[in-house]
Amino acid sequence: xxxxxxxxxxxxxxxxxxxxxxxxxxxxxxxxxxxxxxxxxxxxxxxxxxxxxxxxxxxxxxxxxxxxxxxxxxxxxxxxxxxxxxxxxxxxxxxxxxxxxxxxxxxxxxxxxxxxxxxxxxxxxxxxxxxxxxxxxx
Amino acid sequence: xxxxxxxxxxxxxxxxxxxxxxxxxxxxxxxxxxxxxxxxxxxxxxxxxxxxxxxxxxxxxxxxxxxxxxxxxxxxxxxxxxxxxxxxxxxxxxxxxxxxxxxxxxxxxxxxxxxxxxxxxxxxxxxxxxxxxxxxxxxxxxxxxxxxxxxxxxxxxxxxxxxxxxxxxxxxxxxxxxxxxxxxxxxxxxxxxxxxxxxxxxxxxxxxxxxxxxxxxxxxxxxxxxxxxxxxxxxxxxxxxx
Numbered sequence: 001x002x003x004x005x006x007x008x009x010x011x012x013x014x015x016x017x018x019x020x021x022x023x024x025x026x027x028x029x030x031x032x033x034x035x036x037x038x039x040x041x042x043x044x045x046x047x048x049x050x051x052x053x054x055x056x057x058x059x060x061x062x063x064x065x066x067x068x069x070x071x072x073x074x075x076x077x078x079x080x081x082x083x084x085x086x087x088x089x090x091x092x093x094x095x096x097x098x099x100x101x102x103x104x105x106x107x108x109x110x111x112x113x114x115x116x117x118x119x120x121x122x123x124x125x126x127x128x129x130x131x132x133x134x135x136x137x138x
Numbered sequence: 139x140x141x142x143x144x145x146x147x148x149x150x151x152x153x154x155x156x157x158x159x160x161x162x163x164x165x166x167x168x169x170x171x172x173x174x175x176x177x178x179x180x181x182x183x184x185x186x187x188x189x190x191x192x193x194x195x196x197x198x199x200x201x202x203x204x205x206x207x208x209x210x211x212x213x214x215x216x217x218x219x220x221x222x223x224x225x226x227x228x229x230x231x232x233x234x235x236x237x238x239x240x241x242x243x244x245x246x247x248x249x250x251x252x253x254x255x256x257x258x259x260x261x262x263x264x265x266x267x268x269x270x271x272x273x274x275x276x277x278x279x280x281x282x283x284x285x286x287x288x289x290x291x292x293x294x295x296x297x298x299x300x301x302x303x304x305x306x307x308x309x310x311x312x313x314x315x316x317x318x319x320x321x322x323x324x325x326x327x328x329x330x331x332x333x334x335x336x337x338x339x340x341x342x343x344x345x346x347x348x349x350x351x352x353x354x355x356x357x358x359x360x361x362x363x364x365x366x367x368x369x370x371x372x373x374x375x376x377x378x379x380x
Binding site for chain 1 (some may be wrong): 169200217218220222223228285286287291292336339364367
């Protein structure tokens with residue numbers, strides 16, 4: 001039972017991450033460069049940035065994590081590390097930091113953030129559909 | 139471009155039909171059965187989510203976004219449609235079982251008594267528990283944080299209300315009137331409290347420290363992370379037994 005529960009829980013964690021990324025993408029698409037970004041988008045960016053900073057500090061995957069929803073479970077932060085290692089994470093963090101501090105989505109920051117959240121969504125959906133995590137395949 | 143639009147229309151029609159068939163037990167429950175207030179709350183939420191999803195899909199894609207109508211974008215269903223489908227797929231196993239667990243088919247008095255006791259804890263004064271029948275011969279709680287978050291985010295996407303604060307507990311369908319076995323419901327309620335209070339995140343640090351105290355036997359790298367996570371999971375099981 002624990003095994004089955006664990007797999008269901010992991011799948012939900014990935015789906016939650018994918019949905020969060022989709023909401024961030026939608027909010028980014030609706031934001032014009034002159035507008036202040038929506039509070040929910042800022043929360044998504046803040047959670048991603050804090051988690052990226054925690055992950056870039058090294059150490060155990062879970063170290064330094066707390067209330068950083070949606071990146072608070074093992075598989076979520078592990079996947080974030082994967083995404084961070086596939087891009088220039090220093091530049092990514094700078095762009096996200098800028099977006100957060102100014103509250104404005106410059107074209108460059110918007111493109112970087114869109115690429116980041118699209119990659120988070122793509123990987124989260126991939127892992128959600130992974131048959132090895134499925135409770136009952138077939 | 140016409141082919142692409144047809145393809146999207148086909149995907150949307152299939153998704154609408156799937157969601158309709160999932161939600162139907164909540165939309166038109168049999169009138170002769172009575173439900174606890176918690177089950178009714180769950181039913182009403184699913185009904186509202188279904189209506190909002192229908193409206194959203196009927197107007198898909200949203201006009202207030204920059205949607206790239208390039209051929210590549212529509213070769214497979216857009217990610218958003220996949221997420222809506224997966225969200226409903228995750229709700230699917232619990233919808234009919236909640237409706238089947240009417241007041242005659244669940245340990246209502248025991249559940250009321252345990253819930254009243256549970257609500258004596260300060261931050262859980264308003265908590266209610268919905269019981270659903272499971273085909274497994276075991277009791278289980280449905281990850282309240284996880285399912286609530288997924289449902290909340292699905293709700294945000296289709297502009298529905300957030301998931302109400304309720305726990306979902308599964309009881310074996312054959313044991314709905316068994317008093318002593320149903321005392322296991324208290325264990326599942328403890329999982330709800332543990333999940334809301336982020337017990338596992340807290341205990342994980344303790345688990346890591348315990349593993350590190352093993353010296354040379356302490357695993358390293360990913361294995362250390364996986365093992366400490368597993369240890370924290372078992373600590374949660376023990377906590378819920380107390």
